[in-house]
Amino acid sequence: MYFKQFFDEKLAQYAYMVGCQANGTAVMIDPMRDIDQYIEHAAGQNLTIVGAADTHIHADYISGLREFAERGVKVYASDEGDKDWKYEWLKNSDYDYEFLNDGDEFKIGNITIKAWHTPGHTPEHLSYFITDGAAADEPMGIATGDFIFVGDVGRPDLLESAAGQANVMEPSARTLFKSVEDFKNVPEYLQIWPGHGAGSACGKALGAIPETTVGYELRYNASIKSATSEDAFVNFILEGQPEPPLYFARMKRDNKLGPKIIKGLPQPKHLTLKELGSLSNNTEVAVLDTRERDEFSEGHLPGSLLSPMNKQFNTVAGSYITEDEDIYLVVEEHKLEEAVRDLYRIGLDNVIGYVTPMDLDHYAEQGGELEAITVQKFDNINQYVDDDNYQILDVRKASEYSEGNIEGAQNLAHTRLLPRLGEITKDKTLVVHCQAGGRSAVASAFLKRNGYKVVLIDDEFENYKPKAATTV
Secondary structure (H helix, E strand, O other): OEEEEEEEOOOOEEEEEEEEOOOOEEEEEOOEOOOHHHHHHHHHOOOEEEEEEOOOOOOOOOEOHHHHHHOOOEEEEEOOOOOOOOOOOOOOOOOOEEEEOOOOEEEEOOEEEEEEEOOOOOOOOEEEEEEEOOOOOOOOEEEEEOOEEOOEEOOOOHHHHOOOOOOOHHHHHHHHHHHHHHHOOOOOOOEEEEOEOOOOOOOOOOOOOOOEEHHHHHHHOHHHHOOOOHHHHHHHHHOOOOOOOOOHHHHHHHHHHOOOOOOOOOOOEEOOHHHHHOOOOOOOEEEEEOOOHHHHHHOEOOOOEEOOOOOOHHHHHHHHOOOOOEEEEEOOHHHHHHHHHHHHHOOOOOEEEEEOHHHHHHHHHOOOOOEOOEEEOHHHOHHHHOOOOEEEEEOOOHHHHHHOOOOOOEEOOHHHOHHHHHHOOOOOEEEEEOOOOHHHHHHHHHHHHOOOOEEEEOOOHHHOOOOOOOOO
16 A cells, blocks of 8 residues: 655645556545645656545535546545535536445545544544455544544534634534544544644644554544543534634635635746836735845835745735735745645736845835834833733734733734634734734734724743733
């Protein structure tokens, strides 16, 4: 059996290629939208991808299932869950597909893949037992998708917190408890191949180790160990989950109804300086600046958004840009394809043009307007606490805020600002902070684009010292 794990660092996503070397065929499990990477790798191993399967309707990226179906590859998807959790784009289509229920199997050469219904994260979720028939008649491991992670389980609150379904968080957690109880009966020697690693918003404590075993997770996974009773598990699993990025709801919709087919990555145009100037303060488009925050703060095109090319690039872009907006990038030439690919993975396809940081410098040298953001440290923040002209805005997660905060600060997670702008006053200058400056920087750029006056606190929160109490 051939086995290959693919990892996308920014989305902390794992996809898997399982191949039968005897007949040169392979299947992909949980592929991302840009399937060229898998096809090229398979060719290098003398394998042809003849099948692709999803564990569930993903919320954090566009699945590659439809791209494979468009190329004539047979695709496999869950038929579990209620009517609201079906792959609508597959039903009655001309694609080569098969819907799977609990216990169903399919084969790729000598490899047998058996579906196991593991609901809770989503109602239709499947895990896949994988057996190498050339060597054994029992499975070697399980591709668990967003059911079991290293050190955690898939969060059951996304149907409510991201997809907008009311009053389903607790019932989903109770369903997940039952799936975890079933997991406890699985042989401990089986390997676990999870759908995500550390950094994913699909759980709250995912480990960075790329794979694990059933036995290890039964002993050391805190979420599984909390399942001493159903109520204890529900309370543990729902507490402290991070606010999901805004774009999660759109990913659920697109993967359910069918991602757009655009036949390859967008090919943005390199803009002239005159064309660059026309984007200044143009709120009809999204200018996404990928430089580091200190460079951005010193000078950027008015109205720009900030999202450095780090692990949070997709999350920030997906939280601040809507699917219908035309996108223009400020990006180094050698990072252009990476940026376009990252946006493509979360369904932001309208990447029209780009300029480089050097272009931006030339634009400024020729009299083009750039604007700056006022940057300060926590040493200065106490002057704003009791000043009615300012509002402290804490853009950390609610769980971080509850562990310690500045008196009078308003807390809104940076990934949820777009739908909650109406809750933020425009009558005061916002003093924006987070834990270390990264989230407050992207939030400050977004708020400034939307007409707010901002002061960015670019500093470690541990440097904050509360204002001394006044003695009488």
